[in-house]
Amino acid sequence: MKAMRLPPHVMLLLPAVILLAAVILFPLLLSLWSSFTPFRLTRPDSVWQFVGLRNYTRLAGDADFWVAFGRTVLLLTLALNLEMLFGLGLALLVERASRGQRVLRTILMFPMMFSPVLVGFQFKFMFNDNVGLVNNALQSLGLTDQAIPWLIDGKLAFIAILTAEIWSSTAVFAIFILAGLMAMPRDPLEAARVDGCTPWQTFRYVTWPFLMPFAFIAMTIRSLDVARAYDIITIMTDGGPAGRTEVLWTLIARTAYSDARMGIANAMAYVAILLSIAFTAIFFRQLAKARAQVAADW
């Protein structure tokens, strides 16, 4: 009998393929499958009970879910755009600095070095209505004499979370855009000045088109890891009080682990993934377009 032998390239790739299948493909498929079941952690055998799209149809009619969904989209949109704006501003400022640019660049990266959990704690403390820095400062400045319930009022808590999120991730944009600024050729800027541009026009017509691809790379990367805002939100408000700051990720985690309803949580997770893919796809398209414009120079 002749033993079947795999060709060498398949043999060599096999360990990697098996490993990837075990740690990524298998959980992915399992969670996809379980989103079609009424799987509850307390009743393990329910994972074999196929119910078709019941979880998804139930989600479609679930107001809480859609509110969280809308809030997530809003948070993503605001956070990414503001981060880009602030990042751009920071990068332009740092690029202007004639001395100590290296130090500034390093300082710029500090927020990225903090774990999101720490950021959450830090901002939870700052926005605390009794002992927080923000209220303290506002009161000392005489702007208010009340203890503003930053983390309790739904809108204010959203702002607080947004602030924390922006603080921790603006650096990503700043760094990418700064890299773009430093790679940018100087002489088109000079040409623009001779061609009659005001500083603003120079930025608008020459600098920004060149930086756009860098900004979109940052956007794409951020849209992939923005779900990490979960840590910050969990620490600061945990989606509460009473679901006022619930976003998809906190809702999913609560449904899956507190309520132990794994099936429907996985269905939510797949909707969240689709959302994330949509954002990434949009930015990727923009990136491709911006790159085509600056063309084969890089």
Add this chain to the structure above:
Amino acid sequence: MANLTFDALEKSYGGYHAVKGIDLDVRDGEFVALVGPSGCGKSTTLRMIAGLEEISGGEIRIADKRVNDLPPRDRNISMVFQSYALYPHMTVRENMGFTLKIAGCSKAEIDEAALNAARVLEIEPLLDRRPAQLSGGQRQRVAMGRAIVRDPDVFLFDEPLSNLDAKLRGQMRTEIKRLHARLGTTIVYVTHDQVEAMTLADRIVIMKEGRIEQVGTPDQVFNHPATQFVAGFIGSPPMNMVPAKVAGGALWFEDGTELPLPAAFEELSDGHEVIFGLRPDDIYPEGHGLDAGTGDIVNLQLTVDLSEPLGNETLLFIRFAGAEWTARMLNPRNVARGERLNFRIDMARVHLFDAATGCSLGRQ
């Protein structure tokens, strides 16, 4: 249109003094060429006119108005950059129309101006390409186009033809001359190609190490160079220059060769150390020169080391007075290596420079 004045213009980069006091008056509508070796401060001067470089000392006036503190956009100048400086994300059409767009012209005007410029520069087929898709020469023409779509007070050109092949360069040279004739705009034109400078400019400014060596018409700088540097810089092939000493009404070279002192220099005292300068046109094999017929001719039997036939003329390299000389042979015939020929030197066209200062000793 405007005149342009430099008044003791200076530029230093940190401790480095790049331009060391330039005085110059460019008349309204004049075409001035700035020439000089690499690093002598030509681009720096041009950039100061444009307002891209801070002025460290002195003053620039455009149309009698001090512009030292005006930003580039308020100076009404057009510039062609040595490095093209095209906008990478814009098409050729957009590149050329950009300045008009900023000025608020209508789309139709912009398109027409861009098309006109493209026609003059023969880049019509490239209008929709981006700079990255162009060759060096094409980019240079786009850079030219970007400057000529406007009607500025002053045109600034920084070596605008340096990357073109010989034929195209000739064409563009003519085109620039035509442009100047048509618009009559003041032009400051930096080049290291002296043919360009000689053919285009009303006046040539020769710079060296941040200073002006001489300002003059092409005829003045060619026939009456003020210094040894100018004499060596203008003219191709360069002037032959050999150290010599005046003694007893004659010029003595280091190897003991003697030539009579030309009449124009008779008052030079004995012992004066000079540099003897003679253009290749003024030393030629008998019957193959310009033969201006000044009468002051010296005949010499010399051996040809090497010859370079150029078609309409041949350059001959000969050893004389302890140096290698270049001679120009018009209506050439084949010359064998080592052939002895009867050379004629036109003594009336000899230049003498002070060996110590490099300044010309007469014939101004």
